[in-house]
Amino acid sequence: MEFSVTLPRTAEFTVEASASLLNFSMVGLTGHSGAGKTSLFRALAGLEKNAQVHSRFKNGALNRARVGLVFQEPLLLPHLTVEGNLQLATRYKASHRTISQDDDAIIAGCHCQHLLQRSPNGLSGGEAQRVALARALLNQPELLLLDEPLSAVDQSTRTSIMQWLRTVADQGLPMMLISHDISDLWLHCQSLLLMQDGQIVCHDVPAEVIHTMYKQSAGGRVQQVAVLAGPVVRAENSNAFTGFKCEGQLVYTTRCQDSENNRATLSVAAHSVVIDKNGQVPTSLDNQFMCEVQEIGPPIDEEVTVSLQRGSARLYATISVAAVKRLNLQNGDTVRASFPA
Amino acid sequence: MEFSVTLPRTAEFTVEASASLLNFSMVGLTGHSGAGKTSLFRALAGLEKNAQVHSRFKNGALNRARVGLVFQEPLLLPHLTVEGNLQLATRYKASHRTISQDDDAIIAGCHCQHLLQRSPNGLSGGEAQRVALARALLNQPELLLLDEPLSAVDQSTRTSIMQWLRTVADQGLPMMLISHDISDLWLHCQSLLLMQDGQIVCHDVPAEVIHTMYKQSAGGRVQQVAVLAGPVVRAENSNAFTGFKCEGQLVYTTRCQDSENNRATLSVAAHSVVIDKNGQVPTSLDNQFMCEVQEIGPPIDEEVTVSLQRGSARLYATISVAAVKRLNLQNGDTVRASFPA
Amino acid sequence: MPVSGDVTAIWLTLKLAALTSSILLIIATPVAWWLSCWQHRLKSVVLSVIALPLILPPTVLGFYLLLAFAPDSWPGQWWQSVFGTSLAFSFSGLVIGSVIYSLPFAVQPLYTGFTQLDRRYLEVGKTFNMGKFARFSRIVVPLCQSYFFVALGLTFAHTIGEFGVVLMIGGNIPGETQVIAIALYDHVEMGQYQQAHWLAAGLMLFSFLLLCILYGANRGGGRQWNFR
């Protein structure tokens, strides 16, 4: 898929974005609030009359394809029940199915089974979002644009829906996802587009794009999250841990096994990483990862975020200024990063 | 503040929540989608006629106080500009200011300065949320309920707003925050309420509540928090840390200074404690506390909670079964417990 | 007690009211929709033109319609040449007159309803690949249900009650153009008060029941605040 969109918004602000995405199943789109993400999606879905869209998707332009869009607000039709909303989407679905699962499986995948008889007015924010997602999927689009579809859903439900969405995407329904949630973007997208002031300034693998973002937002105290990933090695010690290889080292994780591809991932929050220098001493933390200090961020609130790297794997550790002094940390030092599984 | 709320929603679902919050500036509220968080807020704000609310806030019931609420949707008045929306809130503000900052500072704190002349219809999702937040603050409430106020705002902006909100809260406007974002809850709240099926099932420091949430799929268990306390020694290293003596050892804390009695306290969540045996090696964790293993609890979910003691001070450390094996932990062992300040 | 002529008049009235309301809905819906989408300085002018039939006293409006319907005026001639009958003093003429006179009652509520509709619901329909007509019938119509009911109620009631225009262009011909409003008027005019009271009471009761059914059917549409 390729697109190039021009959409004037206000006198000062115009969306001018283009990208070409090859063989993608899930691409992330992120950027500051007001960067133009929603506007871009609306233009791609053919909802903006003022937009000039040049695009190629499959064998034609995007406007000849069936482009689904989950809006930033759920926009459930208030005169129908949840079931009615879903049925409306089903009624107008494409004759050619892009999702192989049957409708009940889609509804269950979005955690909506128990909501069918309810009226949209009585749903909670997260419930409404899930119904809106199910509705878009039941329409069997050829391309699905997701505009912060799960922002009001709690983390565990969100993780489960995102994982399921990934399988749907992988089975042949390409998706683009707007999200502000770093771990969703990191875990579930093949590549990320970073939008700034209406333009796509960066298109790369998630780790790189997120690193770019972190560098840009120096000055804020952002909880940085890194994700390590690699091929599963064996079920180690017990069935609670999965071991995987990452840059030649063994890392354990308790969640996020992608059993189909036999790969495992682990998100590591910067605050949970402990650094030491002469570390052969075993501690109660289950993961030990040798890496180099790449950069020591500026102190904010007496804390600094240290960027660590080994090969293509990145980690962040947020530690106190005092700790930097105590450990005499320097760029290029080899350190042990310990963190929970 | 204390409250006890009963609010029937559907035939099967009733919110029955009570809690007592002492001297809080920012309390988090989290829980599954549909758990009843929004319903609870609406009841506390006096918007639900069917709700029975018993409450105490300052010197009266909650309904005699000015309770601000940032709704889950921005609900900006479409017939006014952004500025008009803000002015409306200002016009009806309390004569007694609860926010010491002036209105421009509030608008800047919510990153809304550049939006004043815009119409609500043309705002992006995140922009609208920020305006809604500013609007609620300008009204100078005595208690502010925030229902996922920044869910559509990108991380770096969100962090900067949350930090600023913290200072506002600390200066005398207590807030309750619904969020699904773990790091916001962890970083900015003093304590968290966890809601499940309409009830508040857990009220604890963030680390504990979040850990409980993580664990919930595998069945319930009680988490321990330890509190270390002692006389303040001196402002150490920087003004961010306060040092205090506990069982002859120096412990640092960033919060909870009781300056009147010249005593300081530190809550230590069992999950944040790292144990090692031959520990003279400095790590990035700011506190090191030598103590003895008193008891190693039964393994639940491949984790055990180890009770540690030194004199009258107690600590708990929740570590994996694998770590116990690796460290060869035994009752009576002397270990080093490391944990954040 | 109503006399036998009244029964014919009742039947005629119902036919007229039903026809007028249906035709008006069919005309007013696209007009109101188009107006709600149209952004132009002249919009308030068009809106005012639509309200104009209200300004003229019904008899006077009827008089001008009569002039237009006369066989020597061009609309009258055209009708004559196409349908072979004269428009004035015919049931068709009544229908046309009522439609013109009640037009504002149908267009105005629908227009307001359409402008207040959140267009993003239509965009949702568009992303579902729904056609224009499907979007209108499955999204716009149910969301604007209340406005349709108001338009229907006002035009229906107004057509039943209106008589100035009808008297003028219909000529009060029993069985053809003597609707119940005119029959009632005749009773009052002729001093047959007893009959007038009966007829008025019956008319009110009947229309009241019809309206109750109409407004009752709109129950569901009463509280459709655009929640999410």
Added chain:
Amino acid sequence: MPVSGDVTAIWLTLKLAALTSSILLIIATPVAWWLSCWQHRLKSVVLSVIALPLILPPTVLGFYLLLAFAPDSWPGQWWQSVFGTSLAFSFSGLVIGSVIYSLPFAVQPLYTGFTQLDRRYLEVGKTFNMGKFARFSRIVVPLCQSYFFVALGLTFAHTIGEFGVVLMIGGNIPGETQVIAIALYDHVEMGQYQQAHWLAAGLMLFSFLLLCILYGANRGGGRQWNFR
């Protein structure tokens, strides 16, 4: 060319239309608001009762009003004892008649507007500690602006054009109850078609301009979709 009596009639008509519209807004607003909040099986009954003045032909309605205004009926008596004047053939009587007859045009659009209003905007006002009245005037009124304009436009136009009721209860007294609709009717009846044309054209033009101004003022209210 309009004769001098017409000028008085024009003035009287404007006074009547302005007074009627204002009184109707004052009456209809609370009634419609109350109806929109009220949840009861009988609601459609009340709505139907409000629509009833439309059902009766104006002359017949006027006839019944005449019965009510008579000095020996109790409303007439009451008025006489309080204000010392008779209601029939007075300007006050006209106003009352017009208000009753145009009530549905004011209540129905407002009622629909109020039911369609997203009540959460009011809750926002409540969390700002705004009083009931402030919430109404600063939130409900601007959000429902279009409905107020429709109500105003319909009642205003209808009062200008209505003559059946007015003719009946007014007694056609120049300078007191001879409104322009009646003057126009008189011209037509007398066969003074030339004068009727002039007056009709003037009336239409003038009302048209007024309506243009009215609907033009609602420009801002045209596109208030409840976006966020």
Added chain:
Amino acid sequence: KETPLRLAVAANFAPVLDKIAGDFSARTGIKTSVTVASSGTLFAQIRNGAPFDIFLSADARRPQQLVSENLADSDSLIAYATGKLAYVSDNPAISDVDTLIASLNHNPGRLAIAHPELAPYGRAALQFLQKSGLEDEFAGRLVRGKNVLQAWQYFETGNVSQALVAASLVANKHEGKVVIPSFLHDEITQKLVIPGSSERHHDAMRFICYLVSESVQRSLKSAGYEPVQTPGVCR
């Protein structure tokens, strides 16, 4: 299906005509339908093609005008009744013209009449007031109904205590009624005509002959009209 003979009648004569038309139908088998409106409305309608077979106006002017505009058959233009003006009031003491004029001089109340320019009875009423020197007295007190019927309704509903109306309307009233002598106003000649558009000239003529026949004309007297003498149209 046979269309009935369509009679368009001015409001004041309608109740009487209703009965006469019924009798006529019973006698001849010709169905009739009666359309009631003010003379002015009927006139406007006929000019614009209304399908009436006979137009019974309340005055002579309008049928005359139809004839002069070639819209009606001049042969059929005849008078069918002469109207009488009557005064009615709440006060049973007023029983003749002298007491009437005396009391009108003192009675300051409102007086209902038909609109002088719309209805012949209205004009007659105004002429009566002028001739008895009461015009100025009542200048601001006249309540004008669009036709005599409305003036009568004002009286009957109690909103005015006195009215000048057609004698036909008050034929059954015996107290407080004064029939105004015809020399106090111009004669109210009510004429009829067959509009040119009528296709039932023959039946219409039959009806007219019945209406002006002596027996029917005699019965008009009790209904509050003066009979007319018609030169031999129907021989």
